[in-house]
Amino acid sequence: MKLAVIVTEYPKSTETFIYRDLVKFAELGAEIRLYHLTAFRHGQTLHAFAEPTRGWVRPIALLGGPALAAFARAALRHPLVLGRTLLQIAWAYRAHPKIALKSLALAPKALAIAADAKDWDAAHVHAEFAGHPATAAWIGHRLGGPAYSVSCRAHDIFRTQQLLDAKLGEAAMVRTVSDFGRAFLKDKVAGMAARDIQVIHSSVDVTRITPVDTLPSTAPFRILYVGALEPKKGVQHLLDALVEAGSALGDWCCELIGHGPSADALRAKAGALGLSGRVRFLGMQPFEAVAAAYGQASVCVAPSVIGPNGRQEGIPNVMIEALAYQRPAITTAISGIPELIRDGDTGLLVPPGDAHALAEALLRVQRDPQAALEMARRGRAHVEAEFDLAVNAARQLALFAG
Known part of the structure; x- marks a missing residue:
């Protein structure tokens, strides 16, 4: 046609x-x-x-x-x-x-x-x-x-x-x-x-994405965010959660892939919180680099919130991609997200804007990587079935x- x-x-x-x-x-x-x-x-x-x-x-x-x-x-x-x-x-x-x-x-x-x-x-x-x-x-x-x-x-x-x-x-x-x-x-x-x-x-084309059936076996604990840097994405709350989790996360790093109107403010916030050495702003990356980052991630995070003028996610495509790569996923319980991430089954859900709950979820994945991988496997199966x-x-x- x-x-x-x-x-x-x-x-x-x-x-x-x-x-x-x-x-x-x-x-x-x-x-x-x-x-x-x-x-x-x-x-x-x-x-x-x-x-x-x-x-x-x-x-x-x-x-x-x-x-x-x-x-x-x-x-x-x-x-x-x-x-x-x-x-x-x-x-x-x-x-x-x-x-x-x-x-x-x-x-x-x-x-x-x-x-x-x-x-x-x-x-x-x-x-x-x-x-x-x-x-x-x-x-x-x-x-x-x-x-x-x-x-x-x-x-x-x-x-x-x-x-x-x-x-x-x-x-x-x-x-x-x-x-x-x-x-x-x-x-x-x-x-x-x-x-x-x-x-x-x-x-996503699941036939072209090979699931990664292991988690990184050596430090650091790699936290990945992919998406625009704008208010509705909630990245500011991820930075707060990293501070709250603190040394309990052990040796960790966080990579932020994407750009947007909040980029400068988020860089300034990361600096003010003392996170500059661990949080890397990578800007826009080609899809091949994003795919490689998924494969190396210990956990993928989408800390979405309801932004100005009611702006919010439908279902974050980056979370669909993360599950397709069989990565542990943490996101928030807004809009249609629970249709993809079923809390405790295919990933972890936290309340939007709740840095404490997000920190606890990060620690849960870090402390029990095998349970996190099991959730990721169920997540991959869910994506194969419906996405x-x-x-x-x-x-x-x-x-x-x-």
Whole structure:
């Protein structure tokens, strides 16, 4: 099938979960065109496994000739539908003027994407995230573009539910990555209670990840964090937990892989806490280096919290990866995380923002590595059963085909 996919940004080094899906879709026979709403991000790393996606990108400028021409055609042919659609956006986001302006500004590009996809004879348009990508797919469909679906993940539905009733209500298929997300939509969004919402977890290719069936036998005790350095990730609480655990952890080190707006503040905090010699900020790393870090880790930690404006995780993809590599995992009991990490079974859960509980969990893994490895083995089996890329990608394609 010919599949058009809309994302907000491209490339984006942290959105490996999207690129995994796209590459697998192509392996399963789909032809793909990829549209990004913002300008091409030249400074971002595109991991080697995602390199094929570069050839699928269709660059359309936000207010370039094709976008303006598509908007003019829509205004001439369907002025009432276009006008009602734009008014609906403005009214829905009246309490969020920044979102309203961005949504209205992308209308010409959304129409150009729809026209390009239709000319290509795309069978379906898929929006990755329920925010601006879903808005673009919805606008295009309203003005005669292909049927569309939406993947709902985390902040895209938790931050605001405005306009979701229209965007999701008119979609051919709605997918969330967690049961928590489905329950949230059914509770918070008009019309969703009776809607058939598909739960398809974010996935990893378990056939290409060899589980590491041992833990490091020599010091130091290696603590690994992978992800963006931003408030909702809760890394500040990990630093506090390391101080609290102190010498009881023995010889330890902590590696932080990723970048983000909190990086400087976290470096300063680590220095102020006297952790600079043990905590290493490695910045963004290629996927191959991240994979090696998983294999060497004694424990992987995702100390997620609910951040500003309700921003929170769906299910952290790094925790899925950690379990795929069969690493002991510690994270927090928010959102859909308990669907992956079952406390004491596939990993350890602590309350969000609780540095003391996080310190205790680290010590538990350090003191009983064999029990931690047993949990990691059960975690790998859980990922194989519910988070396998081949199974979940095939399921998505079948739903797209409808």
